[in-house]
Amino acid sequence: MTKETANKLTPRLLERYRSEITPEMMRIFGYKNSMQVPRLKKIVINVGLGEATQDIKLLEAAQNELAMITGQKPVVTKAKKAIANFKIKRGSSVGCKVTLRRAMMYEFLDRLIAVAIPRIRDFRGLPPDSFDKGGNYSFGLNEQVIFPEVDVDKVMKTHGMDITIVTTAKSGKEAFELLRLFGMPFAKKP
Numbered sequence: 001m002t003k004e005t006a007n008k009l010t011p012r013l014l015e016r017y018r019s020e021i022t023p024e025m026m027r028i029f030g031y032k033n034s035m036q037v038p039r040l041k042k043i044v045i046n047v048g049l050g051e052a053t054q055d056i057k058l059l060e061a062a063q064n065e066l067a068m069i070t071g072q073k074p075v076v077t078k079a080k081k082a083i084a085n086f087k088i089k090r091g092s093s094v095g096c097k098v099t100l101r102r103a104m105m106y107e108f109l110d111r112l113i114a115v116a117i118p119r120i121r122d123f124r125g126l127p128p129d130s131f132d133k134g135g136n137y138s139f140g141l142n143e144q145v146i147f148p149e150v151d152v153d154k155v156m157k158t159h160g161m162d163i164t165i166v167t168t169a170k171s172g173k174e175a176f177e178l179l180r181l182f183g184m185p186f187a188k189k190p
Contacts, residue, residue: 009103010103011103011106011107011110012106012110013106013107013109013110013182014103014106016182017039017040017106017182020181021037021178021181021182022034022037024181025037025038025174025177025178025181028177029174029177038135038167038168038169038170038174038175038178039167039168039178040105040106040109040165040166040167040168040178041101041166041167041168042099042100042101042105042166043099043100043105043108043109043163043164043165043166044097044098044099044100044163044164044166045066045069045070045097045098045100045108045161045162045163046077046095046096046097046161046162046163046164047062047066047074047095047096047097047144047159047160047161047162048077048094048095048162049062049094049095049096049159057156058156058157059076059095059096061155061156061157062074062095062096062144062159063076063096065144065150065155066096066098066144066161067098068147068149068150069108069144069147069149069150070098070100070104070108071104071107071108072098072100072104073098074096074097074098075096075097075098076095076096077094077095077096077097078094079094109165109182111147112163113182113183113184113185114183115147115148116141116146116147116148117146117185119146119148120141120142120146123185124187125185125186125187125188126139126184126185126186126187127139127186127187128176128186128187131172131175131176132172133171133172134169135167135168135169135170135171135172135174135175136164136165136166136167136175137164137165137167137175137176137179137184138162138163138164138165139162139163140160140161140162140163141160141161141163142158142160143158143159143160144158144159144160144161145158165179167179
């Protein structure tokens with residue numbers, strides 16, 4: 001494989017991380033080595049559908065939509081314990097999830113930032129305080145139809161999804177700066 005072919009296969013955000021974000025993070029945090037700079041490990045997209053216990057077609061539709069959005073086949077998640085009030089038995093299918101890594105992760109993040117998030121109605125920015133102590137960021141989306149891959153006319157039921165971006169950052173401050181440099185539209189802190 002020639003170098004030109006390898007560059008064509010490298011995702012746009014990965015190139016940006018290597019050329020712009022790494023030097024900027026080294027400058028901001030005073031890292032001595034580029035290997036100290038936090039990076040993305042994986043992105044987990046989770047769809048919870050409690051109604052899927054009554055209608056299995058809802059789960060199949062959610063799986064197909066998640067596969068179109070991410071480009072990867074989702075895994076069905078099962079209930080860990082029974083909840084009588086919600087008519088959920090232990091082991092019944094209640095959702096699906098996808099874990100993206102490497103190139104597919106960068107491609108999904110690029111589409112999320114550039115295409116999907118700007119399509120959210122009345123969007124005021126993502127919450128900047130949703131980081132955990134390990135430097136991971138979690139947020140939720142209310143509708144799957146903000147992704148252009150989903151055909152609105154074929155949607156059986158709108159559902160939300162939880163997205164967790166796992167980084168190697170040691171603190172929330174480092175992770176916030178990393179995602180800000182990637183272009184995540186965070187809301188202004190009051």
